[in-house]
Amino acid sequence: MQQNINGSNIKSQMRVSSMSEKEEAQETLEIIQEMSQILNCGLDRQQLAILISMIDNGVNPEALSLVVNEMKTELNTYKKIHKQ
Template sequence: MTSEFGTSAAAKEAIDILMEMSRLLNTGLDKETLIICTQLLEMGMNPEALASVVTTLRAEAAKIKAEESPS
């Protein structure tokens, strides 16, 4: 039980550190998105491919938002 608690605490601390780094680098990623990206990287996803996907999704979201907002 102690090892589970220790692992959970270590994982939370790691996410907190990553979140702070993300904030300092002004990535605009929220905690949930950062966790998902981290999990994908841990599963072996290419970091450059992930960055490209995030950039593309942001561009598409901005495009949709611009189309929906009244001019």
């Protein structure tokens, strides 16, 4: 019986830990989104979440920023060409 109680305590602690981790991740994303808006980066919440996930999975942040900047440049060029 003691094992069940301990087992359920561990499961509930894991759920609480999981919830607090989710809350922390949400709060961190909100802060990063605010910073992005202040710096006028032009990235929305979903784009920022993808970039953060990529960095968390080992992508080099500097290389990623270069790719994002290059993609923005290409998009602006495309828009200019197709406006004419």
